Amino acid sequence: MADKIWLASPHMSDEGYEMEFIKEAFDSNWVAPLGANVTGFENEFAVKVGTKSAAALTTGTAAIHLALKAVGVDSGDIVFCQSLTFSATANPIIYQNAIPVFIDSNIETWNMDPVALEEAFVKYPNVKAVIVVHLYGLSADIDRIIEICYRFNVPIIEDAAESLGTYYKGTHTGTLGEYGVFSFNGNKIITTSGGGMLISKNEDQIAKARFWATQARDKARHYQHSELGFNYRMSNISAGIGRGQLKVLDQRVAKKRYIFSYYKKELSCLEGLSFMPINDWNVPNCWLSCITLSGAIRPLDVMIALEQVNVESRPVWKPMHMQPFFAEYDYIGGTVSEQLYENGVCLPSDTKMTDKDLERICTLIKGLWK
Ligand SMILES: *Cc1c(COP(=O)(O)O)cnc(C)c1O
Numbered sequence: 001m002a003d004k005i006w007l008a009s010p011h012m013s014d015e016g017y018e019m020e021f022i023k024e025a026f027d028s029n030w031v032a033p034l035g036a037n038v039t040g041f042e043n044e045f046a047v048k049v050g051t052k053s054a055a056a057l058t059t060g061t062a063a064i065h066l067a068l069k070a071v072g073v074d075s076g077d078i079v080f081c082q083s084l085t086f087s088a089t090a091n092p093i094i095y096q097n098a099i100p101v102f103i104d105s106n107i108e109t110w111n112m113d114p115v116a117l118e119e120a121f122v123k124y125p126n127v128k129a130v131i132v133v134h135l136y137g138l139s140a141d142i143d144r145i146i147e148i149c150y151r152f153n154v155p156i157i158e159d160a161a162e163s164l165g166t167y168y169k170g171t172h173t174g175t176l177g178e179y180g181v182f183s184f185n186g187n188k189i190i191t192t193s194g195g196g197m198l199i200s201k202n203e204d205q206i207a208k209a210r211f212w213a214t215q216a217r218d219k220a221r222h223y224q225h226s227e228l229g230f231n232y233r234m235s236n237i238s239a240g241i242g243r244g245q246l247k248v249l250d251q252r253v254a255k256k257r258y259i260f261s262y263y264k265k266e267l268s269c270l271e272g273l274s275f276m277p278i279n280d281w282n283v284p285n286c287w288l289s290c291i292t293l294s295g296a297i298r299p300l301d302v303m304i305a306l307e308q309v310n311v312e313s314r315p316v317w318k319p320m321h322m323q324p325f326f327a328e329y330d331y332i333g334g335t336v337s338e339q340l341y342e343n344g345v346c347l348p349s350d351t352k353m354t355d356k357d358l359e360r361i362c363t364l365i366k367g368l369w370k
Contacts (some may be wrong), residue, residue, distance in 0.1 A: 005311040005357055006350045008187040008288065011252065018244030022237055030236050034214075037239035042197075044246055049164075049172040051180070051199045053206040056234035056242070057213055060161040060183025060196035065092035066209045066232065067179040067198055068129060071155045073098050077128040080120050082112045082140075082159075083319040084337035085133045088183075089159045090320050098128070102321040104333020108277055110340060111140035114148060116333035121152050123332065130156050134163035134173045135317070136346070137189070137256070137287035138276060142168050142176050157181065161196075164189050165253035165285035174199060184238075189252050189287050190245035192238040253285045255351040259358065260286040263347055266362040270369050271295050290316060292343040297368050299345045305364055306348070316344025 012018050021037055030036060038056050046054040057063050073079055075097040081090050083102035093100045103120055106113035112132045121127065130149055132140050142158070149156050156177030160166070163173040164182050174180025184195035200206050211217075216229030234242075264275055272295025278284060293299055299315055306313045318341050321331035348361060 002310055002360070005348050005353060005361070007312045007314055007346060008349050009352070010186050010191045010193070011351045013244055013248045015247075016244075017247050018241045021240030021243045025236050025240050032235055032237075034233060035236035035239075037236045037243055038234055041234070041239040041242045041246070044243060045182075045197055046199065048246060048249070049175055049180075049199065051172075051175045052201045053203045054197050054199045055206050055209045055213065056239055057196045057198060057232045058234060059088075059194060059232075060159075060181055060185065061088040061092060062213070062230070062232040063181040063183075063196040063198040064089065064131070064157065064159060065095050066212055066230070067157045067181055068092055068096050068098070069212065070200075070205050070209055071129045071157065071178060073128050078124050078126065080117065080124075080127055080130045081320065082131065082133045082135075083321045083331060083333070084110065084317055084340060085135060085159065085320065086161075086317055087320065087323065087325075088161070089131055089133055090326065093131075100320070100326065100329050101127070102319070102326070102329060102331040104331070104335075105135075105337045105340065107336050109141050109279065110135050110138055110276060112145060113333055113336065114141060114144040117145060117148055120332040121148065123330075125152070127152070127154055130154055131159055132156060132177070133159040133161075134166055136276060136290050137163045137166045137285035138278070139163065139166055139168040139173050139282040139284065141279075142173070146176060155179075161185075161188065162287045163285060165249055167283040169281045175201075178202070184242055184245070189256065189285055190242070190249055192234065192242040192245065195234050195238050195242060252351050256286040256289075256349060257284075259349055259351075259353065260289045262355075262358050263289050263291075263362065266358075267291070267365060270366065272297065286349070288346040288349045290344055290346050292316075292340065293345065294343060299343060301368055302345050302365060305368055306361065309360075309364060311348055311361060311364075313348055314346045316340050316346060
């Protein structure tokens with residue numbers, strides 16, 4: 001059988017940058033705890049996306065958790081959260097004993113619908129925070145969302161876990177709201193084997209997040225704690241991988257965009273097949289190339305056909321308001337996120353794919369229409 005093709009898998013640099021940073025850590029015995037790689041990764045990352053400060057954490061989920069804490073979300077508070085996303089966006093709302101209200105997407109962006117958001121503000125004027133997602137590396141229409149949130153004086157947390165390298169009107173996603181969150185999980189555009197980053201213009205708040213993330217140890221010789229702490233800091237080894245990966249981010253974005261354009265060129269002609277929306281204000285990283293199907297060929301047909309030749313693909317995220325765990329919470333909007341889930345497929349988007357791999361995948365998909 002042909003070699004496995006993954007949806008998206010780790011892709012280390014050809015130059016071995018990651019190993020150089022890891023070797024430095026070994027040579028100086030800064031295997032742990034925090035060290036030069038963590039500080040280096042934070043500073044280099046902040047420069048890359050164009051923000052003031054960044055805190056390197058164990059996961060993107062931890063970054064969302066600390067962002068919620070930083071904006072003051074606490075027990076019983078309401079948080080508006082995009083419904084069409086991965087569960088890691090919403091789970092930290094529950095960690096804080098707060099109450100999610102899920103918001104639909106619009107078809108133009110696949111991300112939070114500003115109209116549904118306005119509606120939600122009318123119903124829940126006392127909301128504490130809004131979490132907007134830039135799904136699959138597509139940017140939400142963040143200007144419109146910011147305008148609404150500012151009018152109601154509510155902070156925005158941008159879940160940019162999938163959108164490292166995506167720009168909105170020339171500005172990097174994740175830098176436009178109060179807080180931005182990134183993930184370096186194994187399937188993301190760059191990986192640290194697992195990790196996350198919390199960014200903000202507010203350096204004091206990032207310093208505070210670092211404090212919470214290291215067990216909230218007060219400045220004292222003895223172990224003293226005035227606040228609840230978490231063990232959320234990234235290790236110096238993981239950060240070394242991150243520093244190396246950051247050097248090849250632009251290459252990875254270029255390849256992801258190439259993969260998307262390849263599919264578009266080959267598959268656009270197929271009846272009922274549409275591609276995820278690329279808006280002219282949005283320079284997306286194309287983390288995953290996604291399609292929707294409205295004709296006789298269904299997502300499952302495509303996924304099974306690919307699986308039979310050892311190629312991984314996936315459905316579009318199942319919205320949070322359809323999840324058994326979140327069933328009790330309110331949902332504002334129509335059926336856009338449900339339709340995207342029912343009709344969507346994420347095509348293989350691994351940056352290690354060759355043109356031959358892409359050709360094989362496209363030939364197979366086109367075969368389903370014959
Ligand atoms: C991957 C991802 C996260 C979580 O990141 P982890 O580093 O895996 O905790 C959050 N939100 C979205 C949209 C993601 O895709």
